[in-house]
Amino acid sequence: MTGAELALYLLGVSGFSGMIGWLAGGRRLPQRAPFRPSSRRDEATMQGVGLEELLAVLPDCAVLLTRTGSLRFASMEAQAVFGDALGTIVRHPDVFAALQRLDAETVLATADIILDVPVRRVVHLVFRLVPETLSLAGVPVLAILSDTSEKDAVERVRADFVAYASHELRTPLAALIGFIETLRGPAADDPVAQKQFLEIMATQAGRMQRLIEQLLALSRVEMMEHRKPRGEMDAARIVSRVRDESAPLCAARGVELKTEARSLVFQGDEDQIVQVLLNLVENATKYAVTGQRAPVVSLVMAQSTVGGKAGVSLTVADNGPGIEARHLPRLTERFYRVEGGQGQSAPGYGLGLAIVRHIVDRHDGRLFIESEIGAGTRCTVWLPLRGERRQAKERPSLLLG
Amino acid sequence: MTEATHTVKSYEQELERLRGMMARMGGLVERQTAQAVKAVVEGDEEAAIEAPDLDPEVDELEREAEALAIRILALRSPMAIDLREIVAALKITGDLERIGDYAASIARRALKLDMDGGISLIGLRSMGRLVQDNLRRAIDALAARDRDQAIAVWQADTAVDELYTAMFRELMTYMMEDPRNIGSCIHLLFVAKNLERIGDHTTNIAERIYYAVTGEMLPAVRPRGGLGPQYASATVPDAR
Numbered sequence: 001m002t003g004a005e006l007a008l009y010l011l012g013v014s015g016f017s018g019m020i021g022w023l024a025g026g027r028r029l030p031q032r033a034p035f036r037p038s039s040r041r042d043e044a045t046m047q048g049v050g051l052e053e054l055l056a057v058l059p060d061c062a063v064l065l066t067r068t069g070s071l072r073f074a075s076m077e078a079q080a081v082f083g084d085a086l087g088t089i090v091r092h093p094d095v096f097a098a099l100q101r102l103d104a105e106t107v108l109a110t111a112d113i114i115l116d117v118p119v120r121r122v123v124h125l126v127f128r129l130v131p132e133t134l135s136l137a138g139v140p141v142l143a144i145l146s147d148t149s150e151k152d153a154v155e156r157v158r159a160d161f162v163a164y165a166s167h168e169l170r171t172p173l174a175a176l177i178g179f180i181e182t183l184r185g186p187a188a189d190d191p192v193a194q195k196q197f198l199e200i201m202a203t204q205a206g207r208m209q210r211l212i213e214q215l216l217a218l219s220r221v222e223m224m225e226h227r228k229p230r231g232e233m234d235a236a237r238i239v240s241r242v243r244d245e246s247a248p249l250c251a252a253r254g255v256e257l258k259t260e261a262r263s264l265v266f267q268g269d270e271d272q273i274v275q276v277l278l279n280l281v282e283n284a285t286k287y288a289v290t291g292q293r294a295p296v297v298s299l300v301m302a303q304s305t306v307g308g309k310a311g312v313s314l315t316v317a318d319n320g321p322g323i324e325a326r327h328l329p330r331l332t333e334r335f336y337r338v339e340g341g342q343g344q345s346a347p348g349y350g351l352g353l354a355i356v357r358h359i360v361d362r363h364d365g366r367l368f369i370e371s372e373i374g375a376g377t378r379c380t381v382w383l384p385l386r387g388e389r390r391q392a393k394e395r396p397s398l399l400l401g
Numbered sequence: 402m403t404e405a406t407h408t409v410k411s412y413e414q415e416l417e418r419l420r421g422m423m424a425r426m427g428g429l430v431e432r433q434t435a436q437a438v439k440a441v442v443e444g445d446e447e448a449a450i451e452a453p454d455l456d457p458e459v460d461e462l463e464r465e466a467e468a469l470a471i472r473i474l475a476l477r478s479p480m481a482i483d484l485r486e487i488v489a490a491l492k493i494t495g496d497l498e499r500i501g502d503y504a505a506s507i508a509r510r511a512l513k514l515d516m517d518g519g520i521s522l523i524g525l526r527s528m529g530r531l532v533q534d535n536l537r538r539a540i541d542a543l544a545a546r547d548r549d550q551a552i553a554v555w556q557a558d559t560a561v562d563e564l565y566t567a568m569f570r571e572l573m574t575y576m577m578e579d580p581r582n583i584g585s586c587i588h589l590l591f592v593a594k595n596l597e598r599i600g601d602h603t604t605n606i607a608e609r610i611y612y613a614v615t616g617e618m619l620p621a622v623r624p625r626g627g628l629g630p631q632y633a634s635a636t637v638p639d640a641r
Contacts, residue, residue, distance in 0.1 A: 068425065070417075091540070116435050117435075305549070306553060309549075325563060325568065329531070329560045329563045331529065335524050
């Protein structure tokens with residue numbers, strides 16, 4: 001058994017063609033084995049390179065499974081692309097059914113599955129039964145995963161866009177047409193009414209334009225939701241960008257913005273996170289000005305742990321009147337608006353938080369909204385410290401289970 | 402190989418088999434719940450049929466897991482964490498089986514729903530997604546024996562209660578507006594209640610994982626939502 005043989009197996013399963021060149025190009029691999037050393041291990045090496053180390057750096061989403069579907073190993077690429085969703089994927093009943101089909105004669109099987117949570121994904125899996133002689137630490141099934149969500153997302157997003165645009169634009173458009181008819185008919189010779197109507201029409205048109213912009217932004221974030229962010233971002237730079245970009249808005253509304261952050265570099269899409277915080281700050285200023293006190297909005301960065309994972313939380317808090325508990329879980333629904341409990345409902349389309357939610361999901365983060373009547377609302381975006389964690393780890397692969 | 406290591410090895414294998422069964426049950430009830438929500442929210446008939454169809458498999462697995470757990474208890478007299486894990490497994494499979502039943506009942510109801518009264522299903526969709534996500538996290542925590550994740554799931558059920566209360570109010574309003582809505586709304590109310598029950602069983606699973614891993618019980622009183630508007634914290638569900 002040689003590494004080259006393994007490479008041929010992988011080629012058969014994944015169609016990946018760069019492997020041979022990579023093998024010829026020399027090796028700088030971690031020396032520690034991610035698997036328990038076994039007697040078979042010494043044979044299953046090529047010049048001291050373990051099969052598992054090789055699999056770990058395979059630029060494809062490879063996982064090793066037992067016959068009953070327990071996940072034993074995931075390549076770095078599989079972890080980067082699927083992250084939290086790997087567990088849900090491998091225990092899907094269709095995956096189990098495919099594993100049952102494998103036997104001495106049927107060594108290949110496939111499955112296509114659709115997941116709803118944490119983000120909608122369509123995944124295509126190819127399974128290969130690994131022969132006993134090549135068995136990787138006794139784990140018999142090698143699977144290659146590919147994410148085919150893109151096509152599905154494009155279709156869904158397009159359909160949604162048309163539905164929402166037509167639904168939400170119908171009312172303001174009907175109003176515009178009404179005014180145009182009035183201007184051509186009864187108000188044709190009334191300059192005072194004309195001026196007044198044109199003003200209302202300009203407001204309505206501007207509203208429609210902003211709505212379309214928001215819908216497009218929502219479509220964009222939905223389209224790339226299943227693609228994990230790979231850039232780097234700095235918490236301090238994010239906060240200072242948000243402060244600068246929201247300064248005109250805060251000045252116009254007479255809101256004092258306090259920020260607090262320190263430098264911490266981790267993995268994520270910086271522009272998107274800035275967008276998230278700008279949306280939250282904009283909402284917070286809206287609420288702060290309807291409160292009884294001088295409006296203050298704060299943006300604070302802190303390190304915190306959620307569900308045992310280290311991460312960064314960015315909290316936007318206002319001192320407005322607060323939001324009733326019954327609205328909280330529904331705030332991120334599209335077009336959900338808190339009807340004015342205090343008599344003043346904030347203007348908006350109910351899309352800002354939907355956009356926030358999609359971006360946070362893409363980062364495997366969490367969104368927490370807390371509110372106390374009379375004291376204010378706190379929105380916390382928690383993002384896992386990806387990237388950082390990987391640097392701290394000595395070996396590139398993760399042994400699961 | 403000596404007798405002692407052989408015994409330990411096959412014991413380890415039995416435990417592994419039990420864990421595998423739980424993961425499979427987890428995968429099945431996740432699928433059932435997903436299909437049940439889809440059946441109601443999207444009116445998908447195929448999904449409505451699939452969810453109850455998976456039920457016998459879940460029941461069969463529960464029986465098998467129970468038999469295996471009892472066998473391990475009887476023959477191996479496990480101690481400490483092993484004992485806790487097996488006792489927890491007995492209860493967790495029970496919770497999973499109940500979740501499957503609720504999902505099947507939601508799906509059956511979806512077939513009877515006649516949705517043309519202009520009733521919004523957005524709230525129900527949020528609730529469905531949130532329940533699914535918590536269930537997924539709980540089963541992940543089970544596979545990884547992760548107590549922090551279990552605590553996170555245990556706390557996240559507050560938002561489900563909150564949404565249930567909101568759904569209740571919303572559906573009441575529809576019924577008062579037009580009596581012709583009453584039939585559909587009653588079905589939807591049961592759907593919401595069943596989702597809320599799935600959330601409760603998910604919380605139970607989280608409690609048992611915590612117990613199995615740490616040997617300690619979580620407080621008897623869980624943080625509950627839906628009680629009043631004065632103060633609340635919620636993990637917000639998804640936007641779709």
